[in-house]
Amino acid sequence: MADQDLVEDGSVAPRGARGGADHAASAAPTRATTHDSPSPSAGAEPTRGAEPSPGLANGPLSRRRVLGTAGATGLALGVAGGAAGYAAGSASSSSSSSSEKVTPLSSLGAGEVRFHVKHQPGITTPLQARGHLVAFDLAAGAGRKEAAALLRRWSDTARRLMAGEPAAQDDTDIALDAGPSSLTVTFGFGHSFFARTGLEKQRPESLDPLPDFSSDQLDRTRSNGDLWVQIGADDALVAFHALRAIQKDAGGAARVRWQMNGFNRSPGATAHPMTARNLMGQVDGTRNPKPTESDFDERIFVPESASPSTSGDPAWMANGSYAVVRRIRMLLDDWEQLSVKEQEGVIGRRKSDGAPLSGGTKATETTAMDLEKTDAQGNLLVPINAHARITRPDQNGGAAMLRRPFSFHDGIDAKGVPDAGLLFVCWQADPLRGFVTVQRKLDRGDALSKFIRHESSGLFAVPGGAAEGEYVGQGLLEG
């Protein structure tokens, strides 16, 4: 894997939750360049607390993004204290058969994440507004060869669609007018994949099945799978377009095992550059590791020098990560019967802004939590079974995972109960030290556990990003 083919994840373009700034647009090149040439990103400040450091490509404009207004050179916007922004492209050439006048893409559509990056996209990419999770099982008779061909097709489709281009053939045109809208497509391998392809020796120990937890009520038909694909985009049609393209690519080689839809706050919906909220109304993700932290990479990613003798990972997992996926149903009717004060006790943080309960009225979300602080009666301000206490890395031997979930809502049933909650996705270099350590502890005494139900579970090995001309998983399938 050649370094020059890769863009480090440190390339960040602000978007999303910062009001105004995310809609800023700097003067853009008036001619399209290839999307493969790296470009400096304008601005360098991650805007969402929970999910920083995308591999966003800013300057280069794909063919589909430059159906622009002749002569326009982009937009400019100033905002006090805000970072700069997006290249809203324009060009005088047009490949459209329509003569109608079109205007440049605004920031949401223009957001473009690179496919050829060191770590696969969709891990440190800011949360997108819309997401699809889908697991596939290899078809009967499909083995290593068919899997390799599939991953090559999938990688090609992901690269194209993330650049705003149509699929290689028979594109559905569902996203024809739209920009890439920060689309990411991420691929992983489940435990069962390796026996089916004769690659047992390459199976990471980290894919050993997760232990059972007492609170699990897992639906096996919606759990695990040979292959896993995570799709995210800020536009629902762009995301669906990608989902259909990925499904079509599977052809006769693999079939859908399960598929789930999720969502997050839309870019620009809030004036606060604040961590996301979930459907319980909680600020969720405050203590997520930040890419600026010195140990971020080692906690989240398998080292580039991965080997069974050093990291315990096979070499093909270099720069990869392990994803734990849980459909966590929220029992909202029960939760919403609690007072806000009771809810805050369950979490250990203030509902309005996520500040720790130990911090007093002036605390903010980022104020350090004081686990020992008590009130006048000697009661702990952050209760002993509060969710935020139990999940703290410093209470779990430094265990850390990068949570990057989507909310889900699949309707309200005939009894009036919403089928809603969190499509929990967390990323770590070692799921045993990350997810399992924390979940074991939550299983024993988390005040939140009576308000949630784990309904499905998956664990997937997500290899590093593909270099130019390569496909995701090539090191495994051709290694």
Add this chain to the structure above:
Amino acid sequence: MADQDLVEDGSVAPRGARGGADHAASAAPTRATTHDSPSPSAGAEPTRGAEPSPGLANGPLSRRRVLGTAGATGLALGVAGGAAGYAAGSASSSSSSSSEKVTPLSSLGAGEVRFHVKHQPGITTPLQARGHLVAFDLAAGAGRKEAAALLRRWSDTARRLMAGEPAAQDDTDIALDAGPSSLTVTFGFGHSFFARTGLEKQRPESLDPLPDFSSDQLDRTRSNGDLWVQIGADDALVAFHALRAIQKDAGGAARVRWQMNGFNRSPGATAHPMTARNLMGQVDGTRNPKPTESDFDERIFVPESASPSTSGDPAWMANGSYAVVRRIRMLLDDWEQLSVKEQEGVIGRRKSDGAPLSGGTKATETTAMDLEKTDAQGNLLVPINAHARITRPDQNGGAAMLRRPFSFHDGIDAKGVPDAGLLFVCWQADPLRGFVTVQRKLDRGDALSKFIRHESSGLFAVPGGAAEGEYVGQGLLEG
């Protein structure tokens, strides 16, 4: 209903699909005013072909929208040829207990639609990115009195949430940080409502059950209902927040009969100021009536002077409209096996840009369709059974409906088939002249019909907007 309490629907603020322009922000007032005072909207050009003329409120800022940066006076952005835009508010006062610095809302969150308007919001409001449809049945024992109290609660909640305020009590905080994000909440009454409340004499003839169509495969449990609520917003958490608040308001008076989720293109996802696409990849809504057309109001809305003797509508339906709601499953696997050329023949329009097939290569979406034009062999360029030919108002005695759908996607089943399609919602002054006329004709010979399946159906009387201090349906329930 006092006229001075109402904002005409003609008040339009651009948003959405126009790249750049929708992110423009004019200098905003630095102090909040009440959301009830009318304000002129900046700019006057509807930006989405299919869904114009919202009652967007621009200037006034609710308390929740002004947790602003001291001293900032908003944003300014110039774009050649674009219309102006949004008030991105800021103020020096803050009601937040947090001391963190926050930035003004960007356009998506700041979009605010008025509740107290002549016609209920959510009819001519531009398509939002996220939608919920939900039907309720009155609980056993609940009658006119309970229904009146419910509509009063619902109207109060709708007014508050659309202004970016929390619900009157026990707000779930799911949308706490977000702006109103163009939230609309729209209320309607189904046929069965009137017998249950002893109001049969007030039931409009237009609510008489729709005829059966040969292609219907309707699920009765997901059809009709005493009460219907349509929720739309550009942010999924804002929409879900509203759905839960509306459900909570129902309390013991009504229970959910069915509930569906939908979506549309996100504002800013495309550079084209183009009509929406559906999940078949078609440009959908080209021939929608436009509010600028002189007969728009009479086609879509019940006249203000409604009476049984003139319009055939009860007086309480003044300024109202009738909504037909159909869950139309798309058989995407079949559809996608057609070539683009075949798909274009089914529709009668070019897939890339919606131009009529009669128009030649230079035609655009707005080029008039020539129904008689033939090729060298004498074949009609727009086939005789093309969907766009059959649905033309001039082929249906002037029948016109305002289609304002959401796409839906409820997952992929174990056979790999997506449960996806269109939550078709259309609006007209007279459903017999609008929907039924066209659907009868489609039923007989629409080339599209083999690729779709009507799975549920609803017909609802949607009264005019509520004046200040009043609630939706008050004229019916207290008339």
